[in-house]
Amino acid sequence: MNARNDQSPSPIRLSEYRAPAWRVERVELDFDLGIDASEVTARLRLRRDPAQQTPLRLDGEGLELLAIALDGQPLDPGSYRHGDNQLEVDGAQDGSVLETRVRLQPAANTALEGLYLSGSRETGFLLTQCEAEGFRHITFFPDRPDVLASYTVTLRADRKRFPVLLAGGNPEGAGELEDGRHWARFVDPHPKPSYLFALVAGRLEKIERDYVTADGRAVKLVMWSEANVIDRCHYAMDALERSMRWDEQAYGRNYDLDVFHVVATHDFNMGAMENKGLNIFNAKYLLADPDSTTDDEYRAVEAVVAHEYFHNWSGNRVTCRDWFQLSLKEGLTVFREQQFSADMNSPPLKRIEDVALLRRAQFPEDAGPLAHPVRPAQYSEINNFYTATVYEKGSELVRMLSGRLGTDGFRRGMDRYFEANDGRAATLEDFLGALGDANQVDLLPYLVWYAQAGTPRLKARRDYDAARREFTLTLSQHTPGTPSQPEKHALPIPVKLALFTHEGRMLPLHLDGHPRSGDTELVVVLDKAEQRFVFREIDAEPVPSLLRGFSAPVILESHDTPAELALLLRHDVDGFNRWEAGQQLAIRAYEALREGGSDAAIVAWCDALAALFADGNVDDALLAEVMTPPGEVELAEREREADPERIHAWRQELQRRLATRISAAALLQRYRTLAQATNGQLDAASQAQRRLKRRVLELISLLDAAQGQALATLQYEEAPSMTDRLAALSVLVRTDAPQAATALAHFRDRYVDNPLALDKWFNVQTQRRGAASLASVRELERDPAFTLKNPNRVNALFGAWARSNPAGFHQADGAGYRLLAERLAQLDALNPQVAARLATAFNGWRRLEPVRRAQAQAAIAALAEQAGLSRNLTEIVQSMLH
Numbered sequence: 001m002n003a004r005n006d007q008s009p010s011p012i013r014l015s016e017y018r019a020p021a022w023r024v025e026r027v028e029l030d031f032d033l034g035i036d037a038s039e040v041t042a043r044l045r046l047r048r049d050p051a052q053q054t055p056l057r058l059d060g061e062g063l064e065l066l067a068i069a070l071d072g073q074p075l076d077p078g079s080y081r082h083g084d085n086q087l088e089v090d091g092a093q094d095g096s097v098l099e100t101r102v103r104l105q106p107a108a109n110t111a112l113e114g115l116y117l118s119g120s121r122e123t124g125f126l127l128t129q130c131e132a133e134g135f136r137h138i139t140f141f142p143d144r145p146d147v148l149a150s151y152t153v154t155l156r157a158d159r160k161r162f163p164v165l166l167a168g169g170n171p172e173g174a175g176e177l178e179d180g181r182h183w184a185r186f187v188d189p190h191p192k193p194s195y196l197f198a199l200v201a202g203r204l205e206k207i208e209r210d211y212v213t214a215d216g217r218a219v220k221l222v223m224w225s226e227a228n229v230i231d232r233c234h235y236a237m238d239a240l241e242r243s244m245r246w247d248e249q250a251y252g253r254n255y256d257l258d259v260f261h262v263v264a265t266h267d268f269n270m271g272a273m274e275n276k277g278l279n280i281f282n283a284k285y286l287l288a289d290p291d292s293t294t295d296d297e298y299r300a301v302e303a304v305v306a307h308e309y310f311h312n313w314s315g316n317r318v319t320c321r322d323w324f325q326l327s328l329k330e331g332l333t334v335f336r337e338q339q340f341s342a343d344m345n346s347p348p349l350k351r352i353e354d355v356a357l358l359r360r361a362q363f364p365e366d367a368g369p370l371a372h373p374v375r376p377a378q379y380s381e382i383n384n385f386y387t388a389t390v391y392e393k394g395s396e397l398v399r400m401l402s403g404r405l406g407t408d409g410f411r412r413g414m415d416r417y418f419e420a421n422d423g424r425a426a427t428l429e430d431f432l433g434a435l436g437d438a439n440q441v442d443l444l445p446y447l448v449w450y451a452q453a454g455t456p457r458l459k460a461r462r463d464y465d466a467a468r469r470e471f472t473l474t475l476s477q478h479t480p481g482t483p484s485q486p487e488k489h490a491l492p493i494p495v496k497l498a499l500f501t502h503e504g505r506m507l508p509l510h511l512d513g514h515p516r517s518g519d520t521e522l523v524v525v526l527d528k529a530e531q532r533f534v535f536r537e538i539d540a541e542p543v544p545s546l547l548r549g550f551s552a553p554v555i556l557e558s559h560d561t562p563a564e565l566a567l568l569l570r571h572d573v574d575g576f577n578r579w580e581a582g583q584q585l586a587i588r589a590y591e592a593l594r595e596g597g598s599d600a601a602i603v604a605w606c607d608a609l610a611a612l613f614a615d616g617n618v619d620d621a622l623l624a625e626v627m628t629p630p631g632e633v634e635l636a637e638r639e640r641e642a643d644p645e646r647i648h649a650w651r652q653e654l655q656r657r658l659a660t661r662i663s664a665a666a667l668l669q670r671y672r673t674l675a676q677a678t679n680g681q682l683d684a685a686s687q688a689q690r691r692l693k694r695r696v697l698e699l700i701s702l703l704d705a706a707q708g709q710a711l712a713t714l715q716y717e718e719a720p721s722m723t724d725r726l727a728a729l730s731v732l733v734r735t736d737a738p739q740a741a742t743a744l745a746h747f748r749d750r751y752v753d754n755p756l757a758l759d760k761w762f763n764v765q766t767q768r769r770g771a772a773s774l775a776s777v778r779e780l781e782r783d784p785a786f787t788l789k790n791p792n793r794v795n796a797l798f799g800a801w802a803r804s805n806p807a808g809f810h811q812a813d814g815a816g817y818r819l820l821a822e823r824l825a826q827l828d829a830l831n832p833q834v835a836a837r838l839a840t841a842f843n844g845w846r847r848l849e850p851v852r853r854a855q856a857q858a859a860i861a862a863l864a865e866q867a868g869l870s871r872n873l874t875e876i877v878q879s880m881l882h
C-alpha cells in the first residue's frame, strides 16, 4: 500500500539534491509470475561514490523480503535493517553484488503502481507501471532517475495462463520449464533509470510491422491487446510509423532497439508510459475504430503514440537527473508532439487546441492554490506534479526558445543537447546550455520562466504621432503573486507582432534601432518591467496584432476596440490569430451582455461571425472554432466571485444572440448541406464538416429546442461515425430532450461490451444542467458498470462532471461538493494517484461567490480531517486549504 499521511510527509527540495552515494551498474531481475503472488530476485552490481561515506540504502515499499545475500553470502538479520520503505545493508563495497528475493501480490494492487493485474483474475494480464517511483514496489533499488543501470530480465510463468512474456530491451532467448512453465529473457543494451523498466505477461494478441530506420536498423513493431480488440490497433500502428519517420526527418533521431512493443490496457492511471522498448498505453489512447472512436479521439491517439515514441530520445536516451527536472522530458516531448501533430493535421487548428487547453487547464492551475513553477522547488508526492504546468506550460517555454533560435538554430541546439547528454541524467541548465552554446546566445535568462509560478500579465499601450509618422508601442509586464512566491521578477517575453491598416493590410515594419527589413511580422522581446518600441514611416494609425501565434504564455491586456478586433477577425491571414481576435471579441461581448452596457461588442462579434459564416471560403473546422466563445472555466477565471450557473446562462445567451444574427434559416440550410455530405471518412475535410455540423446543430437547438432535438434524433439514428452519434446524443442530453432516454438506452445496449464507448455514455450524462446533473451522477454510480477501481470510469463520471459541467457541479447547497469529497475518500483507499488528481477539480473554489465558497471549503476541510488519507491526496487538500 502507499504511504499514508501519518508517515511524515516532509517535503523533498531541489536545493538539497545530492548525487547518489551508491549506483547500480548492472541489474539482473528474475520474475516468477503469478496473479496472487509473484517472486522477484534481483542481483545488483553496486558502485560506490568514494567521496561519500553513506551506508547502502535502497528504496522498497510493500515488499515481503524472502532472502538476502551480499557477494554470495546470506546475510544474518543483524547486518541489515528493513523499514517501511527502506532497506539498509551493512558491509557493501564498491563492486559488491547484492541479491534479494521478495514476494509481491499483484492482484491485490489497486493503486496500479508497481506490478498489478489488468482485467479479471481468469483472463486478465500482469503489467508494471514504474514512473515515477513504482520500481520500489517491485524490488529493493536506489529508485531515482540518476541511477542508470543495464538490465537483464528473465520472466518465468505458467505457459497456459501467461503465453506472452515481455520486457523492455532485445529478446535474448526463451524456452520451456517443468510443470507447463516457460521462460523468456530480455537484455537492454542502453543503461536506463528504474522508472523506465516494464514487463507484461498474459494472454494477448498482436499485430506486427517491419520497419527500417533511416540509419538502417530493421525493427519489429508489435502492438498487443486483448484478443477482442486487436483489430482496433491498426490506426495506432500507422501513427507509430508516421512518428518514427517524422522524428528521423525533423530531429535526426532513430530508434535504437530491434523490437518496439506497445501494449494496451484498460486499467491505467495516466495516458500512457514510455518504458524503454515496451510502451504501455491506456487503451483510450491506443484503440480506435470508426464505430466507437470520435475524430478528436483519433487525433489524441496519434498524439499520444507520437508523444511516447518521442520520449525514446527526449526522456529515455537523455533522462532527468531528478524529478524537479520533469519538464525537461515532458515539456520538450509535448512540444515535439505538438510540432508533429501540426505537421500531420492543420497547424492553425492544432495551435488553437493547444492554446485552448493551456487556458482551460494551466492558467487556472497557475492562478489557484496549487500554483507551482514548471520546475517546482519542492514536493511531498511527485505524482502530484504531472501537471498542466509541467507539461503544457513547459511546452510553451520550449516553443519560446525555439522561436528565439529559429528553425535551424533550434535544430542545431537540439542536436547538441542530444549528443552532449546521451546516456546521461540531465538538468534544465544542460538543456538551455546546449541550445545556447550551439547558437552562441545566452539563454539562461529564460531559467526565470522555469522557476517562477503564475501567468504574467502583458499590458500594451499605444500612441500614434501623425506629424512624425511614428507609432509607439509601450509594453509592460506584471506577474501576480502566487501562494509561495509573493514577489515576482520580470521575464523575457517574446512578442510576435504585426501592424494592420484599417483596410486590413499588413504594414512593412521599421522598428527604431533595428536594421531595415521591411518584414510585415517581427518579434520584440520585452525583458524589463516596461519597454517602448517605436515604429517609423507609419502613415495612419495602425491596428496592432500582438502575441501572434501565442508567442508567449501570458495574458494580454490590450485596449483594442471591438471594431479593431472585428477587423483582425476578418482580415488576419493566420488562422490562429483570427481565432484569437474572435476569442477576445467574444469576451468583450460576454462582458457587455452581463453588464448591460453598450452592445457595440455584441454587435461586432455577431456581425463579424455572420459574415464569416456566409463567406464560403473559411475552412469548416476553423469556422466551428471561431464560432465557439471561450468556455465557462475560462470565463470564470476572469471573475472574483464566480457564480457558475449564471456564467453558463450568460454564455448561452451570447450564443443565442449569434444564432439569431446568423438566422435560423441560414443555420438550417447549412446543417442540411453538411448532413447531405455526411460520411464516416477520416480525411480532414470530412472531419471539418462534422465539427461544423455539430456547432451548427448546437446553435439551432438554442433557437428552437424542439427542432434541434428532432434533427439530433435523426442524426443519432443515421450516424455513420461515433463523432456524429455522440454529438447528437450530447444535444439530446443537454437540452433535456424527450428522445434522450431512448437514445441513451440504445447506446448502452450497443456498447455494453466496449468499455471506452461506455465511458462516453457515462460522460455525456454528467452534462445535464443544474441539479439534474447531480441526480444523474447519483444514479450512474449505481449502474452495475460503474466501479471506483477503474480510472477511466471514475474520470468519465466524476471527472467529467466536476470539470466540464461547472453549472451542474457547483450547486449552491454544496451537495455536489459533498458527494465528490465522499467519493474521494473512498477512492483514495484504492488508488491515491487517481484520487489526488480528481481532487484538483476543487481548484477554483476560492474564486466562487461567497455561498458556494463556504460550502466548498467545508467539504474540502471535512475531507482533510479524515484519518489515513494518502500522501498524494493529503498534499492536494492541504495546499487547497492554505
Ligand code: 0A1
Pocket (backbone or CB within 6 Å): 129, 130, 131, 132, 269, 270, 271, 272, 273, 274, 307, 308, 330, 386, 833
Ligand atoms: N511519462 C508519462 C506519464 C506518466 C506518468 C506517471 C505514470 O504513472 C502512473 C504514468 C504515466 C508520459 O508523459 O506519457
Ligand code: ZN
Pocket (backbone or CB within 6 Å): 307, 311, 329, 330, 333
Ligand atoms: Zn510524457
